[in-house]
Amino acid sequence: MINFQALFDRQDWEQVKSSIYAKTETDVEKALSSSKRTVEDFKALISPAALPYLESMARLSRQTTLKRFGKTIQLFVPMYLSNECQNICTYCGFSFDNKVKRRTLTDEEILQEASVLKQMGFDHILLVTGEANHTVHVDYFKNAIRLLRPHFANISIEVQPLEQHEYEALIPEGLYSVLVYQETYHKERYKMYHPKGKKANFYYRLETPDRLGKAQIHKIGLGALLGLEDWRTDSFFCALHLDYLQKTYWQTKYSVSFPRIRPAEGITAPEYIITDRELVQLICAYRLFSEEVELSMSTRESEKFRNHILSLGITTISAGSKTNPGGYAVEPDTLEQFEISDERSPQEMAQVITDQGYEPVWKDWDRSYWG
């Protein structure tokens, strides 16, 4: 069986980029009228040639999302367990070279944070850490999931890539999904953004979804960090990855997120900008490419943007997020990974969802399913 690395290595970044920018209005129209869209259609939909078709894309995206997901939006919240990190990543507030105080939550602190999030109404939780294998390792995750499992219906993680057997060990504990963003699919420039630490190994990260698929995880979350490289080219590779994974690990669900680089400790402005208009184009393109993929929106985006994007293809949204360990209850002033943009409370966000004629869904899984 072919793995994604082999498929990826057949591609050339510059050629892919050129082919996206060479797409014409005819290609876009073909993609829009197609009932089963290919990765070539995806290229057309994210190309500059598709921008004049944005309204048509948005209408189709809304229609397709309504058919598949109905008038519902799922809510989740991140819980940062640790900001310790051994990696240097030039865009991240947790970067090893940021000489700031680090902390990792204890059992008691994890439960303290959980209690506050439960009171807010959350039942789906995303556990986040930096990459510090000596403190936040598979045993730490196992313990955290065991602690939280009685309190939440659905537990996801966004941590360092693990080995297949490590994921296999976490799944019976109650792990539902794993989010692992490639950051950028530009192999050479990836090294520049990740000069030190285990994360510098491009292919180890690239093959993480394969390890997750083999471990039979319920859901894999993909994404590229928008701002590191040309967003169109990165997004094409992410869509190619999604397409490969859907065909290979057919029992797994998938989600895609759209993180735009946000201000953080020691971070300069991104070199590559994706505008609001282009981000809408990208979200709609994903929906038209994959009717069933969950599309997730974080609090990195502004209130205005989040209000309007709700009905254009997004199915999952976070609210009231803190990006620092202990940020909800234990120690609100620890180092945050990045500044959030939408600071509305979960209840305020739920009201916005309701006002738009959608139902905020707090629970769509059950811990009893773990047996």
Added chain:
Amino acid sequence: MTKPLIIAGKTFSSRLFLGTGKFASAQQMQDAILASGTELVTVALKRVDVHNPQDRLLDHLKHPRINLLPNTSGVRNAREAVFAAQLAREALETNWVKLEIHPDPRYLMPDPIETLKATEELAKLGFIVLPYIHADPVLCKRLEEAGTAAVMPLGSPIGSNKGLKTLDFLEIIIEQSNVPVIVDAGIGAPSDAAKAMELGVDAVLVNTAIAASENPVQMATAFKIATECGRIAHDACLAKSVTHAIASSPLTAFLDD
């Protein structure tokens, strides 16, 4: 007046069953359910907090006419399905379960092998099992042998609103079945429901076509009427269609002179 439907000894006067997903609010779902006249609604175990008597979704389903049919949506194999059914039985105090095992999250195609295994196990445990399946006549007979209370073949992929794409197989299933046949998935318009009823299915289950319409309450009413209409037509025995013309003045009439 059409005959009532009986499943596992329970009588239903409405042959329209509803799903509870995809509605814009719990209130809208309740209004649509009441407008439809249904007596059986399926609810995803994963969506409700079974330990919370004040759960918003369950709260809106409390009505003397409504029977709850918990479904196992989200499970990927027989083992998980049996566990979920047991939890639902304990929490919702019903031994009825809509068995959904679709390990494929893209098209939500039911797994026939795991479904048969789970049906065998659940029937032994005293459950009233209503399995969501492909329109596979052989599987239906195997499920009957395993003790299923009904069979729920799909009309077309779930949520697709494409109607009765499996018509030929549904006809065979109806002809052979000793248990009620309920078309589940794919029904996209009231005319599909009417067609299914005319064909002789015992009931239809509808969700997306109602929940994702512009006016779910009005659409639920339309489905109510269409289902009743189709069943009345079925009971009245539709006049058979023929492929050859029968002239009112036959060419061979002179032979009878």
